Amino acid sequence: xxxxxxxxxxxxxxxxxxxxxxxxxxxxxxxxxxxxxxxxxxxxxxxxxxxxxxxxxxxxxxxxxxxxxxxxxxxxxxxxxxxxxxxxxxxxxxxxxxxxxxxxxxxxxxxxxxxxxxxxxxxxxxxxxxxxxxxxxxxxxxxxxxxxxxxxxxxxxxxxxxxxxxxxxxxxxxxxxxxxxxxxxxxxxxxxxxxxxxxxxxxxxxxxxxxxxxxxxxxxxxxxxxxxxxxxxxxxxxxxxxxxxxxxxxxxxxxxxxxxxxxxxxxxxxxxxxxxxxxxxxxxxxxxxxxxxxxxxxxxxxxxxxxxxxxxxxxxxxxxxxxxxxxxxxxxxxxxxxxxxxxxxxxxxxxxxxxxxxxxxxxxxxxxxxxx
Numbered sequence: 001x002x003x004x005x006x007x008x009x010x011x012x013x014x015x016x017x018x019x020x021x022x023x024x025x026x027x028x029x030x031x032x033x034x035x036x037x038x039x040x041x042x043x044x045x046x047x048x049x050x051x052x053x054x055x056x057x058x059x060x061x062x063x064x065x066x067x068x069x070x071x072x073x074x075x076x077x078x079x080x081x082x083x084x085x086x087x088x089x090x091x092x093x094x095x096x097x098x099x100x101x102x103x104x105x106x107x108x109x110x111x112x113x114x115x116x117x118x119x120x121x122x123x124x125x126x127x128x129x130x131x132x133x134x135x136x137x138x139x140x141x142x143x144x145x146x147x148x149x150x151x152x153x154x155x156x157x158x159x160x161x162x163x164x165x166x167x168x169x170x171x172x173x174x175x176x177x178x179x180x181x182x183x184x185x186x187x188x189x190x191x192x193x194x195x196x197x198x199x200x201x202x203x204x205x206x207x208x209x210x211x212x213x214x215x216x217x218x219x220x221x222x223x224x225x226x227x228x229x230x231x232x233x234x235x236x237x238x239x240x241x242x243x244x245x246x247x248x249x250x251x252x253x254x255x256x257x258x259x260x261x262x263x264x265x266x267x268x269x270x271x272x273x274x275x276x277x278x279x280x281x282x283x284x285x286x287x288x289x290x291x292x293x294x295x296x297x298x299x300x301x302x303x304x305x306x307x308x309x310x311x312x313x314x315x316x317x318x319x320x321x322x323x324x325x326x327x328x329x330x331x332x333x334x335x336x337x338x339x340x341x342x343x344x345x346x347x348x349x350x351x352x353x354x355x356x357x358x359x360x361x362x363x364x365x366x367x368x369x370x371x372x
Contacts, residue, residue, distance in 0.1 A: 002045050002054075003064035004031030006332040006341070007262045007278075010270070011064065012037050014278035020286070025054045032332045033064070048072045055081045062239060062285045063261055066093040067141075084187070084238040084285040085260045092235055093260040096168050097139040103255055106234050108227060110255050111246070113170040115139075119157040122169055129171040136160045137168045148204065173254060175246035179213055180265035181228035184240050184280040184290055191232060192280065192293040193225040194273060199244070199265050205341070208359065209302040211268045211295060214352060216247075224253050231258070240281040242266060264304070264344075269293070271328040271346040272300025298350045303363035305343040307336040313343075313366050320345075320362045327362050 001008045004026025012022045012033060025041050026034040034040045043050040045068050052075070055061055060082045073087035092099040103110050112129050116122050116136070126132045138147040138160060150172075151157045160167045178199045185191040195212035213221070228243040242263035244256040266277035275283075275291025283290050305313075313336065320327055324347070331343035343366065347358040364370035 001025070001033070001062050001064055002051070002068055004028070004033040004040075005064050006032045006334075007064035008033035009036055009332060010267075010330070011062075011262060011278045011281060014276060015282045018282065018288075020282060023054070023058060025051070032334055035333045046072075048075055051076060052079065055079070060084055060285050062281070063090075066090055066260060070094065086236065086238065089235045089237045090260055093258050095139050096137055096257075097166055099258055100168065102235065103231070106231065108231060108255050109253060111135075111170045111173050113168060116167050116169040118161060119154045122151065122157040122167075123154040125169045133172050135170045135172055137170065138163050139166045139168050141165070146204075173246045174249045175254075176249055177213075177247050178256070179216070179224060179245040179247050179253065180209070180263070181224040181243045181245060182240065182263065182266045182269075182277060183225070183228045183232055183243075184277065184284050184293070185229075185232045185237050186284045186290060187238050187287045189233070190290050191229055192275075192290045193229060194266065194269060194277070194293045195295055196221045196224045196245075197265055197268065205304070205306070205339075206264045207304055208356070209265050209268050210352070210356070211272055211300045211302075217251075220247070220251070220253060227253070227255070231255075239284045240266065240277050264302075264341075267330070267344050268300045268302040268346055270330065272296055272348050297348045299352045299355045300346060300348040301352075301355045301359040303345050303347075303359040304341055305331070305345060305363050305366045307334075307338055307340040307342045308367040308369060316366050316368075320365055324358050324362060327358065329362070329366075 002025045009032045015022055023039045024033055024037040041054050051072050062084050070087050070091050073083050077083050097115055100113050116125055126134050133152045136149040136151050149160050179196050180199050181196050182194040197209050197211040198213035200208040232241045240262050242259040246254045246256055262277050262281050269276040272295055274294050280290050328346040334342045345362045347355045349355045
């Protein structure tokens with residue numbers, strides 16, 4: 001697996017019961033996955049020679065991020081190394097402009113959009129979609145709210161162009177909430193779909209995920225799952241695909257983003273699904289039969305634990321575990337920094353209000369924003 005973050009850490013954990021020999025390319029020995037994987041190579045994923053040396057002897061290469069240069073992935077594929085997802089698929093998660101063009105070709109519902117050249121062009125785009133405000137995104141490199149601007153005037157539109165990469169303009173969607181459809185697809189075309197979830201954001205960062213999405217019309221949920229499965233097939237995705245969606249005020253769904261790796265909106269599956277997103281990603285990239293994605297119970301809630309001013313989270317375990325013996329805590333081994341994702345908690349049960357309160361209390365107590 002290329003990338004040493006928490007997604008690699010949890011994917012490695014899912015492979016242990018299967019006896020999978022897991023090799024990691026990590027930036028530093030302190031990275032989340034590098035702390036727990038026995039076979040770690042420290043190196044730069046942007047260097048082709050490093051990638052080639054790392055890939056030697058591997059049955060398959062997969063990723064915990066989308067940032068490996070596409071030309072390097074094509075070189076590995078030319079060397080005969082199975083890369084899953086492959087370069088032809090992964091480019092759609094790397095480049096938002098390429099993604100939007102392909103989704104248009106597939107007829108997938110999306111916000112109105114186009115690549116813009118400068119602030120004046122942004123103003124012209126705003127006129128096309130009914131006026132400001134509009135959303136601007138750098139086509140590469142953005143995540144967790146980075147590389148995204150909410151623009152109210154032409155003067156506001158100057159900052160995105162300073163990055164020196166193409167800028168995508170999108171209409172501001174009038175939506176009621178954000179959803180995510182998570183699916184997993186294997187090389188021979190077997191695919192499974194998890195229940196559609198509601199993803200709640202705070203300052204552009206995922207805060208809470210509710211599975212399944214409360215009150216979501218069954219027909220719309222089915223449309224979201226079918227859309228994600230069709231995108232995965234048409235793009236040739238192998239492994240986990242998260243399709244982030246807007247549910248609009250007039251009852252439609254629109255594609256917001258794609259992620260071709262295990263995803264924050266699927267962390268609930270560790271404790272809430274028969275087979276987790278991580279276990280199914282391992283199965284998919286190794287072309288093993290996929291596991292059952294159905295939920296174990298009525299409701300599961302995932303709440304991210306963000307770093308705050310309370311560095312000693314271990315002492316907080318005493319309170320959280322004693323207060324809620326059913327609570328599942330997943331920490332990433334990261335240094336605590338304000339606003340940084342350092343872990344998550346999962347809760348489950350039959351009463352959604354209770355499950356939500358338990359998740360929020362635990363995440364808040366671990367962060368230090370709740371002290372009782």
